[in-house]
Amino acid sequence: EIVPRKRKEFSLIVVTNGNRILLGLKHRGFGKGMYNSFGGKLEQGEDSVVAACRELHEETGICVTMKHMTESKIGILHFTFDDDPTEMCVHLFRVNIYCNDHVTVETASSSEQIVVDPLTIRGCDEITPEWIENFFHIPLHNMFADDSIWLTYLLASEKKVCLDGWFHFLEGGQEVNTIRHHFVDI
Ligand code: 6OG
Numbered sequence: 001e002i003v004p005r006k007r008k009e010f011s012l013i014v015v016t017n018g019n020r021i022l023l024g025l026k027h028r029g030f031g032k033g034m035y036n037s038f039g040g041k042l043e044q045g046e047d048s049v050v051a052a053c054r055e056l057h058e059e060t061g062i063c064v065t066m067k068h069m070t071e072s073k074i075g076i077l078h079f080t081f082d083d084d085p086t087e088m089c090v091h092l093f094r095v096n097i098y099c100n101d102h103v104t105v106e107t108a109s110s111s112e113q114i115v116v117d118p119l120t121i122r123g124c125d126e127i128t129p130e131w132i133e134n135f136f137h138i139p140l141h142n143m144f145a146d147d148s149i150w151l152t153y154l155l156a157s158e159k160k161v162c163l164d165g166w167f168h169f170l171e172g173g174q175e176v177n178t179i180r181h182h183f184v185d186i
């Protein structure tokens with residue numbers, strides 16, 4: 001019997017500033033107690049770019065235009081689990097923030113800049129943002145296991161990358177974190 005796979009869609013936005021990365025410590029829900037980039041579930045019928053702008057603003061206070069977010073799209077991650085037929089389909093974005101007196105948000109491919117006051121970076125009840133001062137200090141032991149594979153590759157890469165990754169985990173739920181197999185197309 002062929003059972004069609006159910007899919008849930010999410011956004012995930014990696015925020016960097018030179019060699020710093022902004023990560024969120026999650027207080028509830030999936031990944032509670034762990035660090036992750038920002039994002040969440042797409043609302044019904046919502047476009048992934050709209051969702052990414054909304055989640056980034058909700059969780060950090062950072063505003064990025066639709067144009068910027070469209071240009072910041074860097075790929076897609078698929079998560080599947082032995083004990084759950086639902087596939088998680090995660091639309092991946094990377095936003096680089098430049099600091100001077102203000103924080104300016106731009107993507108490598110865009111000339112448009114958005115000025116954000118650094119003090120606007122704040123969390124919400126679900127997540128607390130924290131600057132990790134150096135890519136070597138990323139708390140990978142306290143993050144989803146897939147980040148050790150694609151996030152480290154992304155941050156080490158000098159060129160703009162486009163990722164298509166698939167990670168199959170032993171279990172979903174709170175015990176998530178053992179990858180059975182994976183592949184990443186670059
Ligand atoms: P809420 O449903 O709590 O959003 N997410 C994952 N991110 C990584 N790096 N690895 C995983 O491995 C993940 N599973 C989910 C997608 C959940 C957020 O967490 C991301 C969403 O941005 C299994 O609002």
